[in-house]
Each structure stands twice: as structure tokens, then as C-alpha cells.
Amino acid sequence: GENVEQHPSTLSVQEGDSAVIKCTYSDSASNYFPWYKQELGKGPQLIIDIRSNVGEKKDQRIAVTLNKTAKHFSLHITETQPEDSAVYFCAAHKSTGRRALTFGSGTRLQVQP
Amino acid sequence: DTEVTQTPKHLVMGMTNKKSLKCEQHMGHRAMYWYKQKAKKPPELMFVYSYEKLSINESVPSRFSPECPNSSLLNLHLHALQPEDSALYLCASSREWTGTGELFFGEGSRLTVL
Secondary structure, three states: OOOEEEEOOEEEEEOOOOEEEEEEEOOOOEEEEEEEEEOOOOOOEEEEEEEOOOOEEEEOOEEEEEEOOOOEEEEEEOOOOHHHOEEEEEEEEEOOOOOOEEEOOOEEEEEEO | OOOEEEEOOEEEEOOOOEEEEEEEEOOOOOEEEEEEEOOOOOOEEEEEEEOOEEEEEOOOOOOEEEEEEEOOEEEEEEEOOOHHHOEEEEEEEEOOOOOOOOOEEOOOEEEEEO
16 A cells, blocks of 8 residues: 655744655555645644646645655745644545545644744 | 534543544535544544445444434444544545545544543
8 A cells, every 4th residue: 555754753943944844655656645734623724735747836835846756745834934833744645546545644843933 | 614513522431331423514525534533643544435325444443333314414423432542533524535635624523532
């Protein structure tokens, strides 16, 4: 099955700095890569996603890049704000077989004011 | 309305109790999911319903029994649970069950089994 590794497990940055979270996946048949943000006491919420036919996608301060050859994708948050503090999960979906996401282990991002 | 509503928010039960978790969405989504999340871990898929039919059961013990009475409602019946079943139970929905659509999660039901 698919395996998704996520690093780092914790990340602390100063407000205004950039944050980068990286994920690698094992199955080259994976074709969809979402990122979910989970704030304390809430369920995860989709913040951005990318499909395998695209190399980069941006939405205001967040961007995701995908390197299919290396089988890794990254979340970039610029100009971080305290409200970006949360746990971020990457995930991957394989185009064949079971229609379910495989989540990474999560990154706890702390933005220091 | 882009909400998935879960009740109760907190539940404490003994190992011999029977209780149920409820989930509701009014977005017209045809796929609904139960996930289990332990502290500092990602959500783990338990069940998927597509058009009110059980489509995935991730080898979940029979003490967890899902039910989808209609396209807006999803229940999880709990019986004879173990302390290790204590976790946050998340319900989610998506427009269709494709694996590539946005999942809308509720805030979860935090279950403690004594």
C-alpha cells in the first residue's frame, strides 16, 4: 500500500517568517496530494491540494510543490501569522485500487508572535 | 451550509455501556466517513459509506457498528468498548466517494472509555 512520510514533526517559526513542511510518498501511482490543517479542538480542514499533472499551486500565502520524479511534495507558508499555528497533515491518494487517502504523521507548527 | 455536525462533543462510557455517535450534513454529499484519531496521530479511516451503502470497512472490530439511515445522517454504535478505544472520532463527508475530493470534517466526538 501507499506510505507517506512527513517532516518535521514540529516546527517553530517567528511571525513573518516562512515555513516549509515536506512529505514523501512511496507509490508512483499516487495522483492527488491534499494538505489539511487541524486547529486545536477542531477537525481537519483542507487548505490546498495538487494533482499529479501540476507542479505547483499557490493560494495567497500558501503554496504546494510536487516533484513526481522524486516522489515528494511540500507545503510552503509565507509571512506566517499566529493563526497559522496548527497541526498540518499531508496526504496522498493512489489512482488505482482503494479510494482512500493515506495521511502523513503530521507537523505541529508554532508561530511565535 | 458547509458544516458537518457531530454529537455529542464528549462522551464517557464504561466498558459495558451501549452508546451512539451521530453525524449530520446538509450539503447533499453522497459519501460519509468515520475516522478515529488518537492524540498526536493522523486520522485513521474506519468506514466509508457511498450512497448509503457501506463501501469500506477497514477491519474495524465489531464493537463498532456503523449505520447510515439516510444520505444526511451517519451513526456509529458503540458496545463493549475497551479503554484503548478512547480517541477522537471524526465524521467527514464529500460530494462523491472518489478519494480525490475535499473531505469536510466535523469537530469530532471525544470518547473516553473507563
